[in-house]
Amino acid sequence: MPELLFEIGCEELPAGFIDPALAFLEGAIDQALTAARLPHGRVLAEGTPRRLVVIVDDVAARQADLEEELQGPPASVAWSEGADGTRTLTAAGEGFLKKNSLVAGDLYEVAGKKGTVIAAKRREAGRPAADVLPALLEGVLPKIPCKKTMSWGDGRASHKQVFARPVQWLLALFGGRALAVRFADVTSGHTTRGHRYHAPAEVSVTSVSQYRAALERGQVVLDRAERKQMIRDLADRLAKQAGGGLLPDEPLLEIVKNLVEKPFPVLGRFEERFLEMPKELLVSEMREHQKYFAVVDGAGQLRPAFVVVAGSDSPQKDALAAGNARVLRARFEDGAFYFRTDRERPLAAGAPRLKDMVFQRELGTLAEKTERIQALATHQGMRIGLPQPVLVGVFRTAALCKCDLVTGVVNEFPELQGIMGRTYARHDGEPEVVAVGIEEHYAPRHAGASLPTGIEGAIVGIADRLDTIVGILGIGKAPTGSADPFALRRAAIGCAQIIIAQRFRFSLEDAVTFAVSAYRTQKKLDKVDPVALIRSTVEFLRGRVRGVLVERAAAQGLTGAEDIVDAAMAARGGVDDLPDVDARVTALARLRADQGAAFVSLAATFKRVGNILAQARQKGLAPAAVDPARLVDDAERALYDALTGVEARGAPTGVDLAELRARGAADLARLRPSVDRFFDKVLVMADDPALRDARLGLLARLEDQLVEVADFTKVQLEA
């Protein structure tokens, strides 16, 4: 069956546009073909900075024939019956005919959803695919996702078309014949072009295999994965010449593969003296502006070399390497200048200049934010009982955490915030924990990144994030849908991850309350109802915690723990004490993993406890305290004894939280046989009110133990 080949030739497309555009094309063309009744094989979208290409195998030569039933208005509305019994079409009936180009003879009646309606068959013979495809492709093109679109020439006035960059040519072939597809100011033909410099001539092609051969001859590697692999292999080989390997940098690789139609990596070198600067600064200089790959030795130390991926096969590789090295040297000199001048003054001297930097218009400057972070971090530190010397470090970390934002290097490379703070703090002789804390208060820097290792960075990082969340929610800018300009969701997730990982036992609500009061002390957010703000912030945090808990369970091999997380979050303590919630999730999920079917019956049994009590309470039967003297049956006495045994044991001391909660879960598991026997032998809702109340009281005592761990009604019983 024929193959479809479509190529959009463009002026150099933005690297970040290409992958999403191709992903879209693959899906959209597939769907459009199906919707057009054109059975087809695999849809492949590939591209380079100068072309987006779609190749579809085995497209049917004709559309499938269409026969569908069109239903119209109710028969009673479509027909009017004359006095003589003849029926004529009403305006509604005529309208249905006209709209669908039918004649009255086509009509019949059929039972619709709301009674009898008029209907007709619409038959449409399939058209040749070649006739359908141009409009189909033209329909898909304007929908290609484009963050920023542009017009060119007289485009806006003449053809109302915009795209990521100007379109230069279109190639559309179906079964070897050219299709006439119009997009922007171009009509498609049967020619393509190779590399901009190496093969600029137009080349006529009549098949996909010819097209691929033309690209190969034309120094174009269409496949993105192949370009990526070429860069990796060639660049790594070059890096070996410089006594190292490539510094792994997947995001950079993703960009660079879309900067060239075919990669021609070249090794460049720079002077050893630059290695005195922080590695992160050098790497930023190389990657951000120049898109060069850094070279590291086995120990991860930078080598004085880089790899630039050229886009054409320069006959003068040495000159090219030297030219790129010269650009890099000038950048390093600039960086060295900032690095030197930054260190002429201590990091702390930057603090007054934070008064000039606005955090958010309604929430004040970074100096004010720093004050709040200091207060909140200290408060949290005291809540978890940090010793005085550690508190001093926390306070100092908080005071300095934003100071590097006014340094020259961070001004030039915002992504080095924290890293330069750490470097400068060390240079100033600040305590090591403070230097590390400054860097780590930004951790985790992105999803999946590492968490703070030290207490200082952890506490200050939590305070910084809570302050942002409270503030932004306070000014009514909660994230909506995919719009989260202040990255509040990420901040909340980061907070939860740190609190749990560090096993910080404090009340989330208390922390939020303090964060709100820190704003109010500064006469900010004073028009907002503080109670409502505290509630909405806790609610917002709660919404992010669930995902964190599920992920943490999954990371321990306990997948599918969503219901257990919900059950644990609905326990008595709610989500206020995050490490405890996490420990209970782990204990229960592990119990389920260990016990399998037995856990299901355990959950069912405990669910039953909750259900009986709920029904009783609905009837206004408040369970009284249990009077053991009133219990008559062996089964209920046995349960009473087992329960008091668990209660009497109390919380063991000297074991960690995880162990504590694991034992708690095991205790509950051990109670189950007694509970099952109780339900087998005893009717809770006994006729004797005193007996009934005693039994309800017993169950309430049991529930009291259960809700300490989880709300078992939320556990899924299906395996």
Place this chain on the structure above:
Amino acid sequence: MPAKKKQPAAKKRPASAAARRAPSKKPARANKKVATARTPAARAKAAPPSTRFSSSTAAPPATTFQEVILRLQRFWANKGCLIVQPTRTEVGAGTLNKHTFLRVLGPEPWSVAYVEPSSRPADGRYGENPNRLQHYYQFQVILKPSPKDIQEQYLDSLRELGIDPVAFDVRFVEDDWEHPALGAAGLGWEVWAQGMEVTQFTYFQQCGGLDLPRVSVELTYGLERLAMYLQNVENVYDLVWAQLPSGQKISYGDVHKQDELEWSHYNFKHADTGTLFAQFNQFEAEAKRLLDVAEPGALVLPAYEHALKCSHAFNVLQARGVVSQTERAGYIGRVRDLARGCAERYLASRAARGFPMLTGADRALFVEGSHA
């Protein structure tokens, strides 16, 4: 304020051996046709080995600063650009020259090329830094509407200077440009040669807060950088500006080093901030007043020049370090309001004159129902 990003450090390259060997002095205009008419194999045979793959060959390198300017002027004049002269007011970039800022508005065609001496007071380094200047030259080209083959035209202009795109890995790297103070935005690239940005290449989409019905393309060449590249010098002051018939060489330093020293002292230490703040306010008031003149209608061009003076006063104040981060946004907003006012009034003034430079077919496209 600066129209573009901070002028990155200038760099140079070794002279091109291939370029020196290249046979043709005039490769540019015929390139495309030659390229499309021949097979790659035929070209490979015909071309010298070092440029085997390239679609054309480069001219011998322009060896003086003024030669770079002369060749670019000649090249773009041949492409149909008017060669005009710089504005008489200080500007941070060629974009602020009325030949760009005002002329890109509206439907009238406009193609122009000029050198713009650009003032960036904060970038001065007392003549000591080999790459940074408080006064430097841009070569600015505006083509409206943007031609279909503008990338090829641009590459030919590099070849005309002696830069072979293959040998020097000339690439178009995404660079979306935005100038909030001018209400201007465009999409395009920074053009790299051997990893160095040599030109900003922008399709204007918006200017003065107005959408542009006809898109202009703006090419901004960094002249010092290109010349350092071509002359293989590390220090801008070592550039040969001209070689006189007597054989004497005049350097960039001979022409500008004293300026850089004196103006750096002025911009960083001696400029009277009280005067500058007062000037800012006066220029702003004057610009506003001129925009509101009723008879014979807004005096847009004088108003715009006063807006530029405001902008420059602000730039010097910035260099003096007396504008705080928080105040900065306020000043930029005031300049933006002036720029927008000028853009709107200018467009209205051209419309009132019936867009006199608009010709037949274009008139039908852009001014429907008008009496062409």
